[in-house]
Amino acid sequence: MSEKAAIEPAAQVSHIDAVAAQEAIEDQRIKSEQERSGGALQRYINAPSAINFSFLLQCSWEAAAVTFQFSLSNGGPASIAYGSIFAGIGTTLVALSLAEMASMDPTVGAQYRWSAAFAPKWNRFFGLMQGWITVFAWICSCTSNPALISNIIVGLATFNNSDYVPQRWHSTLIMWALTLFPFIGNFWLPKFINPLETAGAVCHVVFFFASIITLAAMADKSSVEYVFHTLTNDVSGWTNPAVAWGLGLLTVTYPLTGFDGVLHMSDEVKRARIRVPRSMIFSVVVNSIMQFLFMITLLFTIGDVDRVSASALPIIEVYFQATGSRAATNLFVFMLLFIIFVSFFNVFASVSRLLWAFSRDDGLPFSHVFAKVHPRLKMPVNALCLIALVYLEHV
Structure with missing residues (x-):
């Protein structure tokens, strides 16, 4: 028994060493290719940062x-409750599939490179189409971060100042200002990614438990009938129950997407074949569980639904009804x-x-410009600038 126990760790270490050796050979080949096409990125993301990257990106x-x-x-509460389960299972299955591909070929281009590699014919066509779809989808969907933050800021301003009247241009200016921070911060990302990811991940977990405990302990409770059997299909104009339920499913599905974001960092993750797949699976599984538990708690502690629905940002009203404290509400939000x-x-x-990799493969106009890597910063600076401009135009 002791001999078997000693052999298993040794075999595991041998396997990891073999993977590391294989990666070193591939790194040298990829680096040589990238140097000819505009420069190479630097591997600096360790195991904790790789895990935290996807874990926090989803939030x-x-x-x-x-x-x-x-x-x-x-859809109402029933759409949220059951939809959280379906969304969690569905995204986990997708993550498992992509993780398997990442363990074989951890590439920055991810889906479009795999489409080009494994399509039975017309490989370049399918790779190009997948690349445009993936790049466009990521740029559009990820503008949700500044949009969400802008809504929170406006909601807090309304909550703390009853005289404030929000205007649409207020949100636009806030979103423009917010975009500057990650744009500038990414130039020094290797220097502060570890403490930044750690701080964000700690808050992600700590305030999850703090929110659940506070709401469960202090808020008025909803009935089981309301949480699991209330299907709303007569408020928004969509009278068909199936359509209404499907629309409600979007709210609990889209936060679980984006787990493949770490794939686009593959050239900067140490031992990417091992750490990228683990990061994706860990992120989607844990975030699915956390989202389900929070949404169930929220539905059971939602309080006065009419007041919540009428609020500029309903989650503010939920926290305020539960705590009765403006200070506590401001802190949580x-x-x-x-x-x-x-x-x-x-x-x-x-x-x-992702945009840098697609440019490196000649997928965009002026690809030679956006495929360059800054020789000192080891960053795709031109691609960063283009993303910032697109974000600013999009908002």
């Missing part, structure tokens, strides 16, 4: 907390803002690397 329960009002009028803000750094880095 699922926070994103669901500040958008759950859309599900209240489309500010932490939602902070975690989503830190996640924005990860999103920005991930999208810029």
Whole structure:
């Protein structure tokens, strides 16, 4: 028994060493290719940072907390409760599939490179189409970070100052200002990614438990009938129950996407074949569980639904009804803002690397410009600038 126990760790270490040796050979080949096409990135992301990158990028329960009002009028509590389960299972299955691919070929281009590699024919066509779809989708979907933060800031301003009248241009200016932080911060990402990821991950977990405990202990409780059997299909105009339930499913599904963001950082993750797949699986599984538990707690402690629905940002009203304290409410909502803000750094880095990789493969106009890596910063500076401009135009 002791001999077997001693052999198993040794075999595991041997396997890891073999993977590391294989990666070293591939790194040298990829580095030579990249140097000819504009420069190479530097591997600096260790195991904890790789795990935290996807874990924090999703920030699922926070994103669901500040958008759950859309599900209240489309599908209602039943859509949120059961939808959280379906979304968690579905995204986990997708993550397992992508993790398997990442363990074989951890490439920055990810899906579009795999489409080009494994398509039975017309490889370049399918790779190009997948690349455009992936790049465009990531740029559009990830503008949700500044949008969510802007909504939180406006909501807090309204909550703390009854005389404040929000204007649409207020949100636009806030989103523009927010975009500057991850853009500038990404130039020094290797220097502060470890403490930044650690701080964000700690807050992600600590305030999850703090929120659940506070709401469960202090808020008035909803009935089981309301949480699991209330299907809303007569508020938003969508009268078909199936359509309303499906629309409500979006609120609890989109926060669980983005777990593949760490794939776009593959050239900067040490031992990417091992750490990237583990990061994806850990992130989607844990975030799915956290989101489900938070949404169930939220539904059971939602309080006066009419007051919540009428609020500028309903999660503020939920916390305020539970605690009765403006200070506590501001603290909880500010932490939602902070975690989503830190996640924005990860999103920005991930999208810029994806665009850089697609340019390196000649997928974009003026690809030779955006495929360059700054020789000193070891960053795709031109790709970062393009992403920032697109974000500013998009908002």
